Amino acid sequence: DIYPTPADYDAAFAKFAASVAEPRHLVVCGDDPGVGHLSAPGATFYGIEERLAIDPVSCRLAPLDWTASGVSGTPAGGVGCDIWRFDRRRMGQRRAGSLALALPGTHNVRNALAALAVADLLEADLAGAAAALASFRGTARRFELRGEAGGVTVIDDYGHHPTEVRATLAAARMRYPERRIVAYLQPHTFSRTEALLDQWPEACTEADLLLVGDIYAAREQGDPVALARTLAERIALAGVDARYSGHVEASATVLIGLARPGDVVITFGAGDGDRAGTSLLHQLEDR
Structure with missing residues (x-):
């Protein structure tokens, strides 16, 4: 309706990404193939498992900053996983905890990873953030x-x-x-x-x-x-x-x-x- 062509759509997101003053404050889904159109050096990437994001500067694959592994349904009908965080200084992953959501679906794990990444950038308590995510029951007209x-x-x-x-x-x-x-x-x-x-x-x-x-x-x-x-x-x-x-x-x-x-x-x-x-x-x- 607003973007007549894929190129127009990509250009709008590229313009938005370029407007972020602090690179790491741009939180990007590394699983989305569309991010390849963004020039987002230093951005914070999240995604499922051990997938890699393309660093727009070096054009090399780089580890995602926030990842989830072992994604599976829970007995309560939601979804659970382990959360991993990549330490850029030590160049290695470390387990950041586990997550159990009331809502099902891998897409909700991605949403939760994005929320945790933002919470971390705001220096919020990650355990508290995970607990808040676990209590979230969704919105009207979404499952x-x-x-x-x-x-x-x-x-x-x-x-x-x-x-x-x-x-x-x-x-x-x-x-x-x-x-x-x-x-x-x-x-x-x-x-x-x-x-x-x-x-x-x-x-x-x-x-x-x-x-x-x-x-x-x-x-x-x-x-x-x-x-x-x-x-x-x-x-x-x-x-x-x-x-x-x-x-x-x-x-x-x-x-x-x-x-x-x-x-x-x-x-x-x-x-x-x-x-x-x-x-x-x-x-x-x-x-």
């Missing part, structure tokens, strides 16, 4: 548990582009490894859906069943049905059980007919697609 009824768990998520949906589905699989995951996706805007069409199939592989609803047009004009059908067909070609389900009310009806005890139903979208999950819960409660 938000809407309720349970009839043995069905209903979750809502604001994710509306492939990267978000991929991360949330992986988190759901981490928390519910043995349960069937049924997802309902309300694609957001025609332009965005068309631009990201090729990225959707791989993003949805963790779903056992995927319903693709009509496009949420927002401020755009177009046929909400045709492109949604195309998206469902494209995802199905990749081996995902994907089906077109229509508008929100129709999708809710389809969900009610498909949901069975033990299912985890996730509604995705930045529009009003969460109404499908709410309707599902109400009807399950009335059975």
Whole structure:
């Protein structure tokens, strides 16, 4: 919407990075391939496992400053890991402690690493920071548990582009490894859906069943049905059980007919697609 091309997008982040007066105060995800476009000498890098970041000055791989290892789901349904910190003076890693989050997903480990890196730069107590992260229960519309009824768990998520949906589905699989995951996706805007069409199939592989609803047009004009059908067909070609389900009310009806005890139903979208999950819960409660 704001950045018409990838080059425009990269330029905005490069400009922001260049505006940071103290290099180490720029905290960068070393796992993100997009950081290769930044000129960020001396930045603080974080990421998973023992991956390396590219130092823009030397163009050599350099260790990440903050890393996590042993990332796995916890019995409580969250995610745990060991935290490691690279000592630039001694040129070696040291264990900085462990972390247990209430929220599932590798992406939340990355978020926590970023928060710890910032806390360290602000000279905050790291044990206190880790405890605060452990107590964080998330925000509305981000892997938000809407309720349970009839043995069905209903979750809502604001994710509306492939990267978000991929991360949330992986988190759901981490928390519910043995349960069937049924997802309902309300694609957001025609332009965005068309631009990201090729990225959707791989993003949805963790779903056992995927319903693709009509496009949420927002401020755009177009046929909400045709492109949604195309998206469902494209995802199905990749081996995902994907089906077109229509508008929100129709999708809710389809969900009610498909949901069975033990299912985890996730509604995705930045529009009003969460109404499908709410309707599902109400009807399950009335059975």
